[in-house]
Amino acid sequence: MAGRIRDEDIATVRERAAIDDVVSAYVTLRGAGGGSQKGLCPFHDEKTPSFTVTPARQYFHCFGCGQGGDVFTFLQQIEGLSFVEAAEKLAARFGVELRYTEGGPRSGGDHGQRQRLVEANRLAQQFYAAQLAESAEAVPGRQFLAERGFDRDVADRFGVGFAPRSGEALLRHLRGRDVRDDDLVAAGLVGRSSRGLYDRFRGRLLWPIRELSGEVVGFGARRLFDDDRIDAKYLNTAESPLYKKSHLLYGVDLARREIARAGQAVVVEGYTDVMACHLAGVPTAVATCGTAFGADHVRVLRRLLLDHDEFRGEVIFTFDGDEAGQRAALKAFEGDQQFVAQTYVAVEPGGMDPCDLRLQHGDAAVRELVASRVPLYRFVLRNVVDRYDLERADGRIDAVRAAASLVVSVRDRSKVDAFARELAGMVGVDPDDVRGAVRHASRQRQPARRPAVGDRNAQVVQGEALPPDTPSVGDPRFTDEREALKAVVQHPQLVPDPPGLDATDFHHPLLQAVWTAVAAAPLPRGAEAGWFDGVRERAGDATASVLSRLAVEPLRTAGEPDARLVAALLARLQELTAARRIEEIKSRLQRTNPVEQASDYNRMFGELVALEQHRRQLRERAIGSIG
Ligand SMILES: [Zn+2]
Helix, strand or coil: CCCCECHHHHHHHHHHCCHHHHHCCCCCCEECCCCCEEECCCCCCCCCCCEEEEHHHCEEEECCCCCEECHHHHHHHHHCCCHHHHHHHHHHHHCCCCCECCCCCCCHHHCCHHHHHHHHHHHHHHHHHHHHHHCHHHHHHHHHHHHCCCCHHHHHHHCCEEECCCCCHHHHHHHCCCCCHHHHHHCCCEEEECCEEEECCCCEEEEEEECCCCCEEEEEEEECCCCCCCCCCEEECCCCCCCCCCCCEECHHHHHHHHHHHCEEEEECCHHHHHHHHHHCCCCEEEECCCCCCHHHHHHHHHHHCCCCCCCCEEEECCCCCHHHHHHHHHHHCCCHHHHHCEEECCCCCCCCHHHHHHHHCHHHHHHHHHCCEEHHHHHHHHHHCCCCCCCHHHHHHHHHHHHHHHHCCCCHHHHHHHHHHHHHHHCCCHHHHHHHHHHHHHHCCCCCCCCHHHHHHHHCCCCCCCCCCCCCCCHHHHHHHHHHHHHHHCHHHCCCCCCCCHHHCCCHHHHHHHHHHHCCCCCCCCCCCHHHHHHHHHCHHHHHHHHHHHHCCCCCCCCCCHHHHHHHHHHHHHHHHHHHHHHHHHHHHCCCCCCCHHHHHHHHHHHHHHHHHHHHHHHHHHHHHC
């Protein structure tokens, strides 16, 4: 049975273990006057620091959740330790020799499990590091590092190691150090099969994964040999009493002070990227360990960044520019909104990760990549907008609609207008149009309902996100095109010759097909019974139902149509084409710098003036014919 630690030793630990020192390994503290320090409480979620540490009294208290106590209590609560474990951990750190009332000093069995697992990991890390440095078997590991610009000193600094291939090397080594088999299994270092115990990591390059406090709690392991029995490129320690992957960040022990100082954290994808960043002068880099960046990681970083209402740290992700990275960005956008506002994205145009970038272009390129960050929302909007052809009016409308539904998802209402203005600039449309689309999208959100398949024509009116190439013919955007075609199909003898239209005046593929079929043969100048059959044949089966509807649906104008009405409907289409062209040029002008691209700008401006003139003539003709 474990003995009780002597009271005077507890007192010595309490004296030597400065509480601000212990706490600041987990929480960034700032001076708060009166000798106190404040930070974001690690025991509850908060935006304004109410977690207070008073070194003079060796005490902490949170005014938000009421947690408080001394240095032992803090360690017990944050690490989930027993009192004895907390005392042992502090004693080891602050150099106090503990004595026990029974059983003598520190007889192996006195250690709590957590401390034993930490010790096993520490010994394993030393063993693996020595293997990397010395073993002949580790040549591929040393080569792997050298090829990425990491020499032996760097490997030492980051504690990188090599796991021998034999399958029992670590087991034998740690047994020799009196580590219990059960603890090796519990720490995830050793596995247990029907044939006995075996090393979990074999023939792999290992990165030690540490807690904020610097304790090794597990490893990330990269495949080196083609005959590795496990296919996965990376293996990580399995979840254990020590290893909780949802909040572990590789490099956080090295980065935490810089993260607090700079108010910035850089999240990269791999262990080698963390190393490259730190070496290149970006000491705030961390990476997740075998899992996606999640809510627990956010909380860890926020505490280090000391986020509060007046100050928000920056979190910069070095996403791949590829589709996976973009999807991750979109997903992040839909997550925690406060976090989104402080999130940035740094994308290397060539798709290189920080490790490759440093290798090929040097340290400065890595620093520049981080400096080139853009706000996440801008990156996401850009990605959405880029899917559309902004040279086309309907492309711009679709882009605004798609992006507006994202803008609406921003819960911080004060940001919505700024995003809308930015989106307008990106697409090249009037900010009021975007605001309208955002209002529309926000009405659409409640209730969020997808249209039933048979309900398409009705729903599409509301701008539901159908693929841009398959809108319904019933879409109001095509009303004028439909009216013109109805007039032509029902009263071909009233159509002026030449009609003055061409296929580009129609924007729905089916309506365009109908027009092409109409224009392919001469218009009838009297009653020609076979004409409509010819159109139907030329237009093909795909248009059959559209054509029959155009043939029977009454025109929207009252009274019997005459030549002037038909001419007016056709002029209206030409006018719309001109208007579209005008919008295109305006949009391009908005995206053109009048000083730097002066000749383009002036040419487009001239074209714009001419088109405006042409459009006015068409308008007069359309109204004049009707009136
Ligand atoms: Zn609290």
